[in-house]
Amino acid sequence: MNLSARFEGFAEWCDGTSPLYECISRGVASDADLLSLAEEVPSERSPPHVLLAAVHSRLLADTDHPLADYYPSVTDDPAEGDPFPAFRDFCAEYEDELLPVLHSRRTQTNAVRRCTVLFPAFSHVSREVGGEPLALVELGPSAGLNLCWNRYAYDYGDASRYGTGEFALDSEIRGGSPPLPDEFPPVASHVGIDLNPLDVRDEADVLWLRALVWPEHGDRHRLLAGAAEIAQHHPPDLRQGDAVESLPDVLREIPNDVPVCVFDTQMRYQLPESAQERLGERIEEAAERRTLHWLSGHEAAAEWDNALTLRWFDGEEYRRLAAYEQHGKWLRWLP
Ligand SMILES: C[S@@+](CC[C@H](N)C(=O)[O-])C[C@H]1O[C@@H](n2cnc3c(N)ncnc32)[C@H](O)[C@@H]1O
Known part of the structure; x- marks a missing residue:
């Protein structure tokens, strides 16, 4: 084009x-x-x-x-x-x-409201592994704000509030019943791999994160500022590298008996097709050797207002878990 x-x-x-x-x-x-x-x-x-x-x-x-x-x-x-x-x-x-x-500079928009679909998705995976603590590995985390997901509270407008933090992410559930447990699923470790990790303690990087948010989106600017402040106090573990190439090394660091949940949102569209294929192969190979789930928010689905879909790989099969507005304003949990 x-x-x-x-x-x-x-x-x-x-x-x-x-x-x-x-x-x-x-x-x-x-x-x-x-x-x-x-x-x-x-x-x-x-x-x-x-x-x-x-x-x-x-x-x-x-x-x-x-x-x-x-x-x-x-x-x-x-x-x-x-x-x-x-x-x-x-x-x-x-x-x-x-x-x-x-x-x-690169397109590295870190849309923290996407955590509103990740939280129920992690809860789903957690149930699948019997509540064992998960090792989370994010591919393309940008500044890693979504790796800090369990430091935020969640408000889906359903009279409940999930999490204890003062800073809350809001979203609307437009269908289905996402798993929203009172307690966050336990996490053993979390790490992100990005070609160019952004550092929320660096003024120029924060300015770039703000600049990537569209000027009219005041609520997204507010959420970015709130999440960045939290991440400044709890910097996520980010590694610089190509996620496809570095993934096997990062997985080797995680003890074999710890279930892994690899996840990515709005990252795969930046990979050439050959790298996307290689990523799928790497994940499938790893899942043959250990308990590994993959959540990937990537493809747009016309039948749900061109929302993105979060696909889940359970180690054997792929399935759509949810459709969500690209920045997380609403979600639909799929049957
Ligand atoms: C649009 S941002 C999405 C950030 C975050 N996942 C979110 O949803 O808010 C895409 C990120 O993927 C990263 N990225 C693109 N290709 C990559 C690759 N091959 N390996 C690692 N990171 C990559 C970019 O640097 C960028 O930070």
């Missing part, structure tokens, strides 16, 4: 959830100068995400450029009208500052 079509596709994806990015992306799709700027982003890193986040990070850091007036994440009273001329002007003025960001 050429770059212009990728921006058009991105605009469609933003339809209804980020009018600002929808409008800007459509403008970029037919602007030769901006497409050439976006070409600076290595193609596998999703140029639309990275260009928009590079601009957003500069605006969040500080600027009095008129483009800032359109961003609800920067001003309480955003301007109406077409933001594209100001976006174009901003990119021309700040090109020298944008270029190093376009060359070095």
